[in-house]
Amino acid sequence: MYVRLFAGIWLLACAGLAVLAWGFEAPFAYDPVGPRAYPLLLLGLMAAGALWLLVKPKGEPTPPIDWAIARKVVLCILVLLAYAFLFEPLGFVLSTALAGCTLGLLFNGRPVPSVISGVLMGVLLYVLFDVLLDVPLPLGVFRLLEN
Amino acid sequence: METLNFLMQGFDVALRPTNLLVALFGAFVGTIVGLLPGLGPINGVALLLPLAFALGLPPETALILLAAVYLGCEYGGRISAILLNVPGDAAAIMTTLDGYPLARQGKAGIALSLSAVSSFTGSIIATCGVVAFAPLLAKWAVAFGPAEYFVLMVFAIACLGGMVGDKPVKTLMSALIGLGLATVGVDSTTGVYRFTFGSVSLSDGIQFVIVVIGLFSVSEVLLMLEQTHAGQQAVKASGRMLFNLKEYTQTVGTMLRSSVVGFVIGTLPGAGATIASAVTYMTEKRMAGASGRFGDGDLRGVAAPEAANNASACGSLIPMLTLGVPGSGTTAVMIGALTLYNITPGPLLFEQQPDVVWGLIASLFIGNVILLLMNIPLIGLFSRMLAVPNWVLVPAITVVSLVGVYAVHSTTFDLVLMIGLGVFGYILRKLDFPLSSLILGFVLGEMMESNLRRALSISNGDLAILWSSPITLILWALAILMLALPGLRWWRATRRRVHDKGAETQPAP
Numbered sequence A: 001m002y003v004r005l006f007a008g009i010w011l012l013a014c015a016g017l018a019v020l021a022w023g024f025e026a027p028f029a030y031d032p033v034g035p036r037a038y039p040l041l042l043l044g045l046m047a048a049g050a051l052w053l054l055v056k057p058k059g060e061p062t063p064p065i066d067w068a069i070a071r072k073v074v075l076c077i078l079v080l081l082a083y084a085f086l087f088e089p090l091g092f093v094l095s096t097a098l099a100g101c102t103l104g105l106l107f108n109g110r111p112v113p114s115v116i117s118g119v120l121m122g123v124l125l126y127v128l129f130d131v132l133l134d135v136p137l138p139l140g141v142f143r144l145l146e147n
Numbered sequence B: 001m002e003t004l005n006f007l008m009q010g011f012d013v014a015l016r017p018t019n020l021l022v023a024l025f026g027a028f029v030g031t032i033v034g035l036l037p038g039l040g041p042i043n044g045v046a047l048l049l050p051l052a053f054a055l056g057l058p059p060e061t062a063l064i065l066l067a068a069v070y071l072g073c074e075y076g077g078r079i080s081a082i083l084l085n086v087p088g089d090a091a092a093i094m095t096t097l098d099g100y101p102l103a104r105q106g107k108a109g110i111a112l113s114l115s116a117v118s119s120f121t122g123s124i125i126a127t128c129g130v131v132a133f134a135p136l137l138a139k140w141a142v143a144f145g146p147a148e149y150f151v152l153m154v155f156a157i158a159c160l161g162g163m164v165g166d167k168p169v170k171t172l173m174s175a176l177i178g179l180g181l182a183t184v185g186v187d188s189t190t191g192v193y194r195f196t197f198g199s200v201s202l203s204d205g206i207q208f209v210i211v212v213i214g215l216f217s218v219s220e221v222l223l224m225l226e227q228t229h230a231g232q233q234a235v236k237a238s239g240r241m242l243f244n245l246k247e248y249t250q251t252v253g254t255m256l257r258s259s260v261v262g263f264v265i266g267t268l269p270g271a272g273a274t275i276a277s278a279v280t281y282m283t284e285k286r287m288a289g290a291s292g293r294f295g296d297g298d299l300r301g302v303a304a305p306e307a308a309n310n311a312s313a314c315g316s317l318i319p320m321l322t323l324g325v326p327g328s329g330t331t332a333v334m335i336g337a338l339t340l341y342n343i344t345p346g347p348l349l350f351e352q353q354p355d356v357v358w359g360l361i362a363s364l365f366i367g368n369v370i371l372l373l374m375n376i377p378l379i380g381l382f383s384r385m386l387a388v389p390n391w392v393l394v395p396a397i398t399v400v401s402l403v404g405v406y407a408v409h410s411t412t413f414d415l416v417l418m419i420g421l422g423v424f425g426y427i428l429r430k431l432d433f434p435l436s437s438l439i440l441g442f443v444l445g446e447m448m449e450s451n452l453r454r455a456l457s458i459s460n461g462d463l464a465i466l467w468s469s470p471i472t473l474i475l476w477a478l479a480i481l482m483l484a485l486p487g488l489r490w491w492r493a494t495r496r497r498v499h500d501k502g503a504e505t506q507p508a509p
Helices: A002-022 A037-055 A067-090 A092-106 A111-132 A142-146 B002-014 B017-035 B041-054 B059-084 B090-104 B108-141 B146-163 B168-181 B208-224 B245-267 B273-291 B299-315 B317-323 B329-340 B354-375 B379-385 B390-409 B412-430 B435-458 B463-467 B470-505
Strands: none
Touching (some): A002 A037, A067 A092, A067 B412, A092 B390, A111 B390, B017 B059, B017 B379, B059 B329, B059 B354, B090 B273, B108 B317, B108 B379, B208 B412, B245 B299, B299 B317, B317 B329, B317 B354, B390 B412, B412 B435, B435 B463
């Protein structure tokens, strides 16, 4: 069932992208193919595949959605997004400590060990990457302390 | 003779102190990544690739690191398979069938050491195969024009559909999605912006590292939410740790046969370690007949898949080095690594970058020796790694992934794109679309389009150039055969089913 849903959405996406791809035109011809044909070919093949899945989704019975897990997945995605957006403003150490302990909690860690592992990860990995391995990481709020 | 000279030169490169150190580190990390359930060679290579790049390692060193991780994963996968009955990576599924029963019988030490030797045998035989065949194929492949290349890539993708599992349509769809993702960005021939949606960050195309880490690491983190066990108790490896001569002579034939078969399967684009281990296990089971105790602890059942999956890992380097076409998901990532260094893999690699190619091949020999030496005495340490709980492991994977992506461009946009791709990958995996073919498609995408357009420029738009030379004709024939395979299998299965039904209903007069 979900495969059908996905195939349907994908078919619509193919159509939308094909409209977009139709507009790719080079100001003058550099090569006989041009920038438009290849993406259109791919979209056509993909649409054919999606149609096939829509008509004939190999019939394993789909298990019902486990809502407890689905909620966790959504939470996890939100934590990851927050981590990504706070990565530069807060800096590596703080954002990693925060993300480390919330993810730890999400994966059934006990509160105190999760906090400890998050903070340790933030500090130790910063030292490892930025100081030892020379991979530049954002300092964020700690920049204020530097001056 | 010439080959031997080059190989010596390769050993020169591989034996440099930094490269040795890197191989040692890669082998160690690879084994750990391999034994952690859920994380396979693609994850290992994907996590280390951006770091190698950010550290400014020279290309040959980076490639040696990635190859060591790749091999290490194939060694590590067997540890959790034998001790936990959980395959550490997909290729180790067959190892669980006999490995775990052996461990339950108190023969874990024997199974582990024997499988380490099998892995070693497989890799060494396959590496010798690489030395023997790769330069020949490279010489031959220099004659390939853009049309031949295009058809070769069509063949590679058709191979995926024909060989990977029982869902050809989904596999091909994945490959197409990968090819499509590769068209994002500025078109290199005409300068037209395609699918960038006005974003400056996308005008350069989607960075390879972001795709790999998003699809594999982030989606893995989301998948792990389903199994919230807090580390597992492994079977204690006790008793005799080393196999004896009798057990070795019993299995040596199996090892050699499986190595050769694994190597051949590995060289086919698309068909990787998973298929190689399944095929050899089934063959050995059939060959042993009634004398085998396959399924409840036959040592040959451990030796066959382990030799085969390592052999195919090495074999899959052949199409990568000679043709620039990946033989497996992991080699696809390695090709991406080379392109980060502005090195185009292909037949000219042997002439232009002998240090890279031969250094890599020599490091396979060295890496294998390191892994064998590391795997037998350190087995206790490695099996203890299995007890690391998810609430430590997952945050660590997440942080390393983020750092890897951030190291490339240092923008928040990339991080968000990575998470978006991760969610997309998670959905695809839940719906049973194989992601390794997606990554193969993504790597092939740009080459495929540019070769097609170059071929058509040569012929001035005449499509006939795509099937005018004998090589292209053979490749088309093979590609069509590959695409027909699933249909053929399906037809045979239904015929057998009908036949069985007929037999059932007959004896009722």
